[in-house]
Amino acid sequence: MDKVQQQPQRKPSLKLKQNVIALFSGILFGFGLGLSQMIDRDRVLGFLDLAGKWDPTLLFVLGGAVGVTLISFRYVLRQPHPLLTRKFYLPSKKTIDLPLILGAAIFGIGWGITGYCPGPGITALVLGIFNPVFFLIAMLLGSWISHNSWTMIQQKFTSKEQN
């Protein structure tokens, strides 16, 4: 990895600062997942098991996280631009469509089967077990197939409309 070459020639210090923020945010995120016990899949499954011995941990985690972002994002997004770059990279889609609902539904099933969502799935690698490795390889495959098949379906439909 030659980091020096990858940096733009004009403002290397800005890119470096962005990467420091990315590293620090990542560390906070991973530490938070550990502290909140979300890398323990039994905790997550315990939360999802409403009919069993219910474990409210995840509710507090999500509550803590969303409690912070609800307040901070409101302030942050009122600024003209982020501190280290020119614009906010926010999702452009606004409509509630079939891919959103179908995708979320499928994700929920996988989450319920494994007890891992992508964040804990990655961070659980530090436990030195194979569960997350299988999970992550399959996750990448699923993501790749989804991306390609959906693009294909869309192309088929648009070409039909044109005919």
Next chain:
Amino acid sequence: MASFDWVSALLGGMLIGTSATLLLAFNGRIAGISGIVNGAIWGDARENWRWIFLVGMLVGGACYENFFAPRPTPISTFAPLTMIIGGFLVGFGTSLGSGCTSGHGVCGLGRLSPRSLVAVITFLTTAFITVFIIRHG
């Protein structure tokens, strides 16, 4: 299973929210893990911040597990096939639905995005149903 520790859960959640805040406030980016993973692997190679964030997640997780955890995180093993099928569905679904628990949950709800609210309600519902069927069906 150890008893439920709401202080750690709340503090951990707040750290995750703080992480998402820093990434948005400084870099203008959404801390959605499925999006970061997909972007790191298939996106613009010059955008190496995604890989750096992912490495940070491992560093943070390892740091907690080795130096701060009052006891090692319990490890339960599952049949590899279960992890593979579930992992596939997680990848397929988050890619199709443009987000996971962090992107739609932590960040999307924070932005008051209607799309994210619908996504969160949908994936929580199917996850509840899935666990019910597996454990009580």
